[in-house]
Amino acid sequence: MKNPIGNLNKIFDSRIRMGVxxxxxxxxxxxxxxxKQLLELTDGNLASHLTNLEENGYIxxxxxxxxxxxxxxxxxxxxxxxxxxxxxxxxxxxIKNVK
Amino acid sequence: xxxETSSLxxxxxxxxxxxxxxxxxxxxxxxxxxxxxxxLVGAGYAHHILAKYANETISTNPGLKEDFKNPATRGEYFFxxxxxxxxxxxxxxxxxxxxxxxxxxxIFTYIRSTRKxxxxxxxxxxxxxxxxxxxxxxGGLVLLRMMQMGxxxxxxxxxxxxxxxxxxxxxxxxxxxxxxxxxxELLLGLVSLWVKGYSIYFWAFGxxxxxxxxxxxxxxxxxxxxx
Numbered sequence: 001m002k003n004p005i006g007n008l009n010k011i012f013d014s015r016i017r018m019g020v021x022x023x024x025x026x027x028x029x030x031x032x033x034x035x036k037q038l039l040e041l042t043d044g045n046l047a048s049h050l051t052n053l054e055e056n057g058y059i060x061x062x063x064x065x066x067x068x069x070x071x072x073x074x075x076x077x078x079x080x081x082x083x084x085x086x087x088x089x090x091x092x093x094x095i096k097n098v099k
Numbered sequence: 100x101x102x103e104t105s106s107l108x109x110x111x112x113x114x115x116x117x118x119x120x121x122x123x124x125x126x127x128x129x130x131x132x133x134x135x136x137x138x139l140v141g142a143g144y145a146h147h148i149l150a151k152y153a154n155e156t157i158s159t160n161p162g163l164k165e166d167f168k169n170p171a172t173r174g175e176y177f178f179x180x181x182x183x184x185x186x187x188x189x190x191x192x193x194x195x196x197x198x199x200x201x202x203x204x205x206i207f208t209y210i211r212s213t214r215k216x217x218x219x220x221x222x223x224x225x226x227x228x229x230x231x232x233x234x235x236x237x238g239g240l241v242l243l244r245m246m247q248m249g250x251x252x253x254x255x256x257x258x259x260x261x262x263x264x265x266x267x268x269x270x271x272x273x274x275x276x277x278x279x280x281x282x283x284e285l286l287l288g289l290v291s292l293w294v295k296g297y298s299i300y301f302w303a304f305g306x307x308x309x310x311x312x313x314x315x316x317x318x319x320x321x322x323x324x325x326x
Binding site for chain 1: 106107109110112113114116117119120121221222
């Protein structure tokens with residue numbers, strides 16, 4: 001039998017990165033402040049995790065403006081969708097194997 | 100480390116985050132109950148004013164008695180003999196009832212969302228507002244135009260229809276049960292289109308009783324235990 005733990009994605013071990021991916025999987029586009037509010041985080045904490053996810057190609061960053069204020073929004077990439085869904089399946093399999 | 104429980108926890112967290120970021124779930128059952136009571140009081144008062152008006156008209160013009168007693172013609176006669184004072188009174192009641200219901204509903208939901216630590220004005224709430232208000236405002240304009248053109252009898256049934264459609268649409272962005280309330284309002288509105296002379300009762304049932312029933316069920320299901 002295949003080892004189910006092998007499919008778990010190390011990148012999503014962090015609760016914050018897992019939270020970001022969960023939010024972005026069900027929403028087309030979410031801006032920085034909304035993400036911060038949803039995940040109950042501070043600026044610096046969230047920013048580093050977002051950079052990490054972007055470097056892995058799981059999320060896209062879009063810098064825009066609302067009037068003069070910058071409005072940075074984030075969305076999930078195809079690769080991110082695939083990786084996170086696989087991670088979810090791996091988690092589910094682990095639970096199924098116990099039963 | 101026990102990896103089974105941690106993956107169960109992880110899945111639980113993921114589900115929670117998905118839900119929290121896609122639906123506004125702090126809608127309080129009390130909001131429904133309060134809105135329903137406002138509607139019943141408003142409808143009761145409007146009914147009282149209409150009855151008073153009918154009695155006054157009959158006393159000066161006894162020949163109209165049968166027409167006012169008969170539900171099939173009652174509506175027409177109100178609009179045929181009704182004056183601007185009557186319509187303004189009814190419109191004022193409608194606006195006051197709507198405002199009171201909205202404010203009370205807002206207050207109870209605000210209390211619940213602060214208790215749960217969910218921001219009232221997060222993007223989830225804004226999305227719900229937009230998706231509810233859009234069909235309601237469009238419907239409101241249609242109703243206004245109906246009144247201008249003199250189709251007063253259609254106003255109460257159509258307000259139920261538009262409200263039902265708005266709820267069905269909004270249910271994607273909040274508690275899924277809102278959809279069933281929407282079906283109820285829509286059905287009542289459609290039936291009421293064909294039952295002449297009873298629209299105020301349909302209206303009172305839809306906006307009053309259905310809201311209260313919905314509110315009690317929601318409170319029972321989600322809030323009873325959390326207090």
